[in-house]
């Protein structure tokens with residue numbers, strides 16, 4: 447594990463929700479590689495343990511916390527356990543999210559609509575509520591929320607339920623940034639486009655088929671790699687982004703350009 451002078455997060459504590467897979471795992475590993483102690487949260491213990499195993503195998507420190515970000519008591523306990531284990535909370539990445547309710551708006555099932563809003567919007571708000579409370583009382587911090595280019599930045603048919611939830615994450619980020627920069631908490635968002643995780647695969651689609659589709663659908667001709675999204679998150683969380691407040695950085699192969 448590199449903890450050289452180029453490591454931006456040495457001795458800092460980072461919490462990543464949805465850290466057991468996909469973008470969240472890549473983000474957690476990237477922070478750990480730059481010296482951070484990283485807590486990962488989600489609903490599936492074995493996925494979180496795998497992420498922690500990868501962090502530890504590279505010489506870092508990780509903590510797995512099973513928590514459902516839609517449940518207030520579990521989110522409160524998640525922040526508390528992270529602080530107890532690592533002595534603070536400097537950075538939080540609210541990445542946990544789901545994709546549901548694909549199809550035209552009149553055909554979206556009520557249950558899918560509710561689950562999307564509960565997970566993607568309420569979950570991010572709840573996490574911020576407890577993260578900010580801690581950071582505000584302990585000298586500040588940085589938060590990065592994971593929205594999507596399909597929220598505030600780009601419109602395509604048949605994903606309006608998901609897009610609505612992610613547009614709300616963008617709005618929530620900018621509003622929270624204004625509300626809490628005076629408390630020393632710097633809040634920004636990253637809005638990825640189709641990225642190299644299972645979420646961007648259509649039902650039954652292989653990675654090779656997705657690659658062909660991306661050649662046609664994106665200006666760049668490919669998905670964003672998870673490390674490319676993680677790099678944006680680390681920048682926004684770093685001291686170099688000290689004057690970046692309430693921005694919403696699109697990493698989407700040019701799709702929303």
Ligand SMILES: NC(=O)c1ccc[n+]([C@@H]2O[C@H](COP(=O)([O-])OP(=O)(O)OC[C@H]3O[C@@H](n4cnc5c(N)ncnc54)[C@H](OP(=O)(O)O)[C@@H]3O)[C@@H](O)[C@H]2O)c1
Pocket residue numbers: 463464465466467468469470487488489490493513514515516541542543544545565569592593594595637638639640641642643644645646
């Ligand atoms: N991949 C893309 O193309 C893409 C594009 C734009 C935006 N995004 C966003 O990026 C984020 C990460 O997505 P991904 O592609 O990495 O997909 P993923 O692998 O499915 O990751 C989502 C993570 O969120 C966790 N999660 C879901 N509901 C949760 C809940 N209620 N409580 C706690 N954890 C929960 C999941 O773990 P458990 O199920 O174990 O809880 C999972 O680890 C999401 O917010 C997604 O909307 C992805």
